[in-house]
Amino acid sequence: AQTVTQSQPEMSVQEAETVTLSCTYDTSESDYYLFWYKQPPSRQMILVIRQEAYKQQNATENRFSVNFQKAAKSFSLKISDSQLGDAAMYFCAYRSASWVQGAQKLVFGQGTRLTINP
Amino acid sequence: GAVVSQHPSRVICKSGTSVKIECRSLDFQATTMFWYRQFPKQSLMLMATSNEGSKATYEQGVEKDKFLINHASLTLSTLTVTSAHPEDSSFYICSARYRGPSFNPEAFFGQGTRLTVV
Numbered sequence: 696a697q698t699v700t701q702s703q704p705e706m707s708v709q710e711a712e713t714v715t716l717s718c719t720y721d722t723s724e725s726d727y728y729l730f731w732y733k734q735p736p737s738r739q740m741i742l743v744i745r746q747e748a749y750k751q752q753n754a755t756e757n758r759f760s761v762n763f764q765k766a767a768k769s770f771s772l773k774i775s776d777s778q779l780g781d782a783a784m785y786f787c788a789y790r791s792a793s794w795v796q797g798a799q800k801l802v803f804g805q806g807t808r809l810t811i812n813p
Numbered sequence: 814g815a816v817v818s819q820h821p822s823r824v825i826c827k828s829g830t831s832v833k834i835e836c837r838s839l840d841f842q843a844t845t846m847f848w849y850r851q852f853p854k855q856s857l858m859l860m861a862t863s864n865e866g867s868k869a870t871y872e873q874g875v876e877k878d879k880f881l882i883n884h885a886s887l888t889l890s891t892l893t894v895t896s897a898h899p900e901d902s903s904f905y906i907c908s909a910r911y912r913g914p915s916f917n918p919e920a921f922f923g924q925g926t927r928l929t930v931v
Contacts (some may be wrong), residue, residue: 728918738851738904740922747918786856790918797870799910800847801920803856 697722699789701804708777709812715762716772716807718787726792729763729770730801735783743785746770748792774809782811815841817909819923826897826930834892834926836907843909846890847920848882851904863890887912897930904928 699720708714720729731743746754746763753761758775774781787804816839826832836846844865849857861871861882869882879901881893890909894901904927908920 730919738906738925740857740906740908742919745919790920792918797862799845799918800859800862801857801908805856808854 697724697727697789697791697802699787699802699804701787701807703807704805705808705810707810707812708774710777710779712777713773713775714777714809716774716785716787716809718770718772718804720768720770720787720789720802720804722768722789722791724791724793728790728792729761730788730790731759731761731770731772732786732788732803733781733783734786734806740786744772777811779811779813782809784808815839815909815911815917815921817843817907817921817923819907819926821926822924823927824929826928828898828930829896831893831895832897832928834894834905834907834928836890836892836909836923838888838909838921841909841921842887842912843890844887844912845910846884847908847910848880848890848892849906849908851906851925853904857906860892894928897928899930902928902930 727748729746733741744756762771788801791798818837820835846863848860860875861869863869863884865884884890906925907923911917
């Protein structure tokens with residue numbers, strides 16, 4: 696079974712600075728998807744960024760980028776120019792690319808609570 | 814992006830009664846929906862996978878008779894907490910897997926339901 700580990704329960708950063716959230720995962724599969732989700736106080740899950748395992752290029756979405764190291768099974772999220780609205784719980788998640796029934800479920804890490812200091 | 818609507822957002826019920834939570838995909842068909850439970854300051858725990866027209870697949874340790882899942886159409890899945898007790902109080906979130914003309918591995922989440930059993 697796949698597992699996802701976020702070793703940083705809490706992180707804080709000064710507004711406008713850069714912060715990196717860590718995520719490692721364990722899988723025997725070669726094809727899969729990785730995601731970072733944000734959960735603000737409203738508790739609505741919001742997709743921040745996704746990465747396909749077959750792509751070598753790291754995904755970027757505006758101020759958000761990832762460092763995907765497939766061999767090391769590492770998938771960190773970098774937030775540049777941090778803003779107060781970035782404060783939230785961030786979850787790393789894994790999804791198999793297999794079409795076997797039940798394989799498409801998301802496996803979540805424990806989460807990292809990010810605080811932005813003004 | 815695709816929209817998933819979850820209703821109600823909050824519900825308070827008396828111990829021993831049942832409560833139904835609905836999860837609807839508003840602008841796409843969802844052959845598979847997922848139900849999660851989230852305890853305060855913790856990650857999302859998958860309870861069951863709901864497949865349209867077939868029985869739900871429950872994760873280990875989840876009581877099938879307590880958490881009844883019905884996925885009667887391509888846009889609606891329901892979770893019924895039967896004979897609710899205070900320990901069932903939690904935040905429940907659904908997500909839907911997109912089914913459309915183009916492939917999208919992303920999971921789309923409802924707003925969540927905060928259940929309080931008194």
